[in-house]
Amino acid sequence: MSNERGNRRTRTGIVVSNKMDKTIVVRMDRLVKHSVYKKFIKRKVTCKAHDESNECGIGDKVLIVETRPLSRDKRWRVRQVLEKAVTA
Secondary structure (H helix, E strand, C coil), X not given: CCCCCCXXXXXXXXXXXXXXXXXXEEEEEEEEECCCCCCEEEEEEEEEEECCCCCCCCCCEEEEEECCCCXXXXXXXXXXXXXXXXXC
16 A cells, blocks of 8 residues: 555745745746637746745745645645755
8 A cells, every 4th residue: 555645736836925934825837828819828826835844935946735724725735845046
């Protein structure tokens, strides 16, 4: 029996806020093609993700995975930080 519990969705995004305790806000961008004009349009969606160790900073690229509801808004967990933001 494996430890994996079904196919959980994973997404990558950029951290836009880390002001809450153990919670980050992640913005996920995607390109969609307009049905009439065939031009690509940038669409974005934000979601809250659980960051247990408070390691993520603003601008970091993270991989998040779908999980059970952790609070009223949190349905995602941080699996790993893919790329740290450069701080000047």
